[in-house]
Amino acid sequence: MSQPHGFETLAIHAGQEPDPVTGAVVPPIHQTSTYKQDGVGKLRGGYEYSRAANPTRTALEECLAAIEAGAHASAFASGLAAEDCVIRAVCAPGDHIVVPDDAYGGTLRLFRKVLARWGLTCTPVPLGDADAVRAAIRPETRLIWCETPTNPMLGITDIAALAGIAHEAGALLAVDNTFASPYLQQPLMLGADIVVHSTTKYIGGHSDVVGGAAIVRDQELGERIHFHQFAVGAVAGPFDAWLTMRGIKTLGVRMDRHCDNAERIADMLTDHPRVTQVLYPGLPGHPGHEIARKQMRRFGGMISFRVDGGEQAALDVCSRSRLFTLAESLGGVESLIEHPARMTHASVKGTPMEVPADLVRISVGIESADDLIADLTQALS
Structure with a gap:
């Protein structure tokens, strides 16, 4: 070609x-x-x-x-x-x-x-x-x-x-x-x-x-x-x-929808009283935001956030979600949620690379953003 x-x-x-x-x-x-x-x-x-x-x-x-x-x-x-x-x-x-x-x-x-x-x-x-x-x-x-x-x-x-x-x-x-x-x-x-x-x-x-x-x-x-x-x-x-x-x-059209949904969810999480930190490069307060703007077309569909109440609170959010399926992996059309410290990153527990126990990671899918926001809202309640 x-x-x-x-x-x-x-x-x-x-x-x-x-x-x-x-x-x-x-x-x-x-x-x-x-x-x-x-x-x-x-x-x-x-x-x-x-x-x-x-x-x-x-x-x-x-x-x-x-x-x-x-x-x-x-x-x-x-x-x-x-x-x-x-x-x-x-x-x-x-x-x-x-x-x-x-x-x-x-x-x-x-x-x-x-x-x-x-x-x-x-x-x-x-x-x-x-x-x-x-x-x-x-x-x-x-x-x-x-x-x-x-x-x-x-x-x-x-x-x-x-x-x-x-x-x-x-x-x-x-x-x-x-x-x-x-x-x-x-x-x-x-x-x-x-x-x-x-x-x-x-x-x-x-x-x-x-x-x-x-x-x-x-x-x-x-x-x-x-x-x-x-x-x-x-x-x-x-x-x-x-x-x-x-x-x-369909990668291009999917990624645009992943990004659209993730940007809305990141804003919602930023304003939620039970969320202590949102890690998403699309947020202006993210320390890598300007570099991401320079080298990325948009900011992606992955978000991590920390929950007030420690590890148990993070585990509760994962267990309460309904549209966000509790599962490892990421990047599919469906939204996923996981607890990195006990799931994808359990192998680094006890090392300097250990991840925070109150951290939740979500892979934002291409469902209705309103439905995803509603699901996370009830999971955080």
């Missing part, structure tokens, strides 16, 4: 030309493990075995690269599989990574309990503090790992500034763009080297498929990640790839 095109056009068409044989406008699900060769080593379209490549997965990868303005994308079985593959493709035993001090609990578990046994060390720092980041960098630092917005504290990091720090040190910058989605933020355009996603979340958008992705702007790096993925095997299956592509087609 010729460039340039708008985001919404790329989301619907990139990698998804009509089938040349039948004219089908939706790429088919190539549910196969292997491919007939026309002679030894004579492959049709380069396909020999679906761990190496599958046409449905190729279509998804081309679309992901296009909507993140990257040169190469790899689609994985999960977001954590993408993270693990990126780190092992970039780093070696003995290397060091700078990580956020409020990252997703699963990411921190991967660093601290899995990759540490492989010989990797990491230092958690507040990535918004340039001096702290520079102080954490060592001669063996190969990667700075960033989330923005962070999970669950909704912290914002200046991607362009962090890329400058990383490159000065001879390191790469990887950005977990899951909370923002490619529609709201494109880290590669801001200087990042690698973008990762849990495509389970906003990209898939319907809570019906688990997946991950890594997108890069350097073709050689992309090929290195792809080789590592091929060698290890954490690939997205064809049906999962097809479902994820279907989700991407």
Whole structure:
């Protein structure tokens, strides 16, 4: 497809030309493990075995690269599989990574309990503090790992500034763009080297498929990640790839509705007497608001808030909600609510990265905003 095109056009068409044989406008699900060769080593379209490549997965990868303005994308079985593959493709035993001090609990578990046994060390720092980041960098630092917005504290990091720090040190910058989605933020355009996603979340958008992705702007790096993925095997299956592509087609319109609803709910929570703090980058009082305005299209559909009354009060809000379903994950069309300290971030309990016990995290869906506000109001009563 010729460039340039708008985001919404790329989301619907990139990698998804009509089938040349039948004219089908939706790429088919190539549910196969292997491919007939026309002679030894004579492959049709380069396909020999679906761990190496599958046409449905190729279509998804081309679309992901296009909507993140990257040169190469790899689609994985999960977001954590993408993270693990990126780190092992970039780093070696003995290397060091700078990580956020409020990252997703699963990411921190991967660093601290899995990759540490492989010989990797990491230092958690507040990535918004340039001096702290520079102080954490060592001669063996190969990667700075960033989330923005962070999970669950909704912290914002200046991607362009962090890329400058990383490159000065001879390191790469990887950005977990899951909370923002490619529609709201494109880290590669801001200087990042690698973008990762849990495509389970906003990209898939319907809570019906688990997946991950890594997108890069350097073709050689992309090929290195792809080789590592091929060698290890954490690939997205064809049906999962097809479902994820279907989700991407409506990503733009969904994200606009997520943002519309979240902005209204953030305002309501700010005014509620039982809420002691609202963490949402769209609020002018948020410490990262101006940076978010600069590097994001809008502010997203994720909100965290703290409740007067401590942990039990937060648990009560989670249990009383009705439209906000008590569940882990995020980014689907339905609204979800959870208690990070006991659910998604339980793995960091007792560490410096522990999250507040009175914190509630919500993933604002695309239902009627009035209904969602009414539900939260009664849950807080």
